[in-house]
Amino acid sequence: MNILNLGDLTPERFLAEYWQKKPLLIRQAFPDLEPVIEADDLAGLACEEDVEARIVLQDPASDHWELQQGPFEEEHFGQLPPSHWTLLVQAVDHWVPEAAELMAQFDFIPRWRLDDLMVSYAVDGGGVGPHYDNYDVFLIQAAGQRRWEVGGEFNSDSPKRSDAPVMILPEWEAEQSWVLEPGDMLYVPPRLGHSGIAVGDGCMTYSVGFRAPSHGEIMRNFTDFVGERLSNELRYSDPDLKPQANSTQIGDDALARVRGILNQYINDDALLGEWFGRCMTEPKYPDLDQQPEEPVSCENLRTYLESGGTLSRTEGARLAWRRSSNGCELFADGVRYAGTEAQESLFSGICNSGGLELGEDIDAALELLTQLINQGIFYADEQD
Numbered sequence: 001m002n003i004l005n006l007g008d009l010t011p012e013r014f015l016a017e018y019w020q021k022k023p024l025l026i027r028q029a030f031p032d033l034e035p036v037i038e039a040d041d042l043a044g045l046a047c048e049e050d051v052e053a054r055i056v057l058q059d060p061a062s063d064h065w066e067l068q069q070g071p072f073e074e075e076h077f078g079q080l081p082p083s084h085w086t087l088l089v090q091a092v093d094h095w096v097p098e099a100a101e102l103m104a105q106f107d108f109i110p111r112w113r114l115d116d117l118m119v120s121y122a123v124d125g126g127g128v129g130p131h132y133d134n135y136d137v138f139l140i141q142a143a144g145q146r147r148w149e150v151g152g153e154f155n156s157d158s159p160k161r162s163d164a165p166v167m168i169l170p171e172w173e174a175e176q177s178w179v180l181e182p183g184d185m186l187y188v189p190p191r192l193g194h195s196g197i198a199v200g201d202g203c204m205t206y207s208v209g210f211r212a213p214s215h216g217e218i219m220r221n222f223t224d225f226v227g228e229r230l231s232n233e234l235r236y237s238d239p240d241l242k243p244q245a246n247s248t249q250i251g252d253d254a255l256a257r258v259r260g261i262l263n264q265y266i267n268d269d270a271l272l273g274e275w276f277g278r279c280m281t282e283p284k285y286p287d288l289d290q291q292p293e294e295p296v297s298c299e300n301l302r303t304y305l306e307s308g309g310t311l312s313r314t315e316g317a318r319l320a321w322r323r324s325s326n327g328c329e330l331f332a333d334g335v336r337y338a339g340t341e342a343q344e345s346l347f348s349g350i351c352n353s354g355g356l357e358l359g360e361d362i363d364a365a366l367e368l369l370t371q372l373i374n375q376g377i378f379y380a381d382e383q384d
Helices: 011-017 039-045 074-078 099-104 215-227 253-268 269-280 299-305 342-350 362-375
Strands: 024-026 051-061 063-069 085-089 112-123 136-153 176-180 185-188 193-210 312-314 317-325 327-331 336-338 376-380
Touching: 039 074, 039 085, 039 112, 039 193, 099 112, 099 193, 112 136, 176 185, 215 269, 253 269, 269 317, 269 327, 269 336, 299 362, 317 342, 327 342, 327 362, 336 342, 336 362, 342 362, 362 376
Parallel strands: none
Antiparallel strands: 024 185, 051 063, 051 085, 085 112, 112 193, 136 176, 136 185, 136 193, 312 376, 317 327, 327 336
């Protein structure tokens, strides 16, 4: 596995000293960076219906900001001003297979934490203003130059400009500043204020973002998951009830019973593990249909593989696995597949960036891969 170049740091030291703690600039983290996508192709992606894209413009004279949402017409790019605008295209890894090798270099961080690869293209002065994110991000300079400034910790209570269509921090001062050249990378932890401004035209930046669900999202998602699986006959009960002096008072004994109900499900490792695996692999774009036009049979797949055919993971598919008390579980775009302990290597190979090892039980492996192909997780490579 090709692990990210962290300069003098090992992955262990980076995680211990910088991850979610402080920023880090690494010069030439990607000394031989091959472009994942060219500027013209990025603009072409921004014109596609299924692609999430936006343009942020600033009028430097009035400090007025404008947000334009895609998809865009091709002619639109020729009508933009000569400076102070940025095109941002989300989830480029969903559409560009070449992004997989770049993303795989971050595999020392749990893959289920990975969100997507956003690519931005900016002309001179282009940026989105000083802001903060609630997630970790690695900013890789792919072309041109960008000045990055960082400083201060912010949260939802911090002042924001009410007259701007994007989140901009009005009370912000830079504490550190660097100009990034192609191949340089800046890590920015959550809630750290930062601002990037293109220095000259042709500035392209890759943003590798890592998800961090809010406590509210965790609670809502888990309780919905549990609630949908419980019988309506399961009710609050108090067979140990004692006479109460004041019938309108909620006693500590009632809270203890409710706490016991909640703990019953939170402490169920099988239930919690299944929910977490499903939740953290839910597709970023659930309405995007990746299924094959015609369902594949197990025998079709066997014949294809025996003839030398190979499979590729669908770009943007979210995969994870875990050991369970009964063996192991695979999670693919929110769907759970149960397996035996002997299938652990197969499940791991399905999720990881390396090749697939079908293991000793070929029939079971082919059956699982057939299900994954028909779900849209894998597809057949073109044969010469």
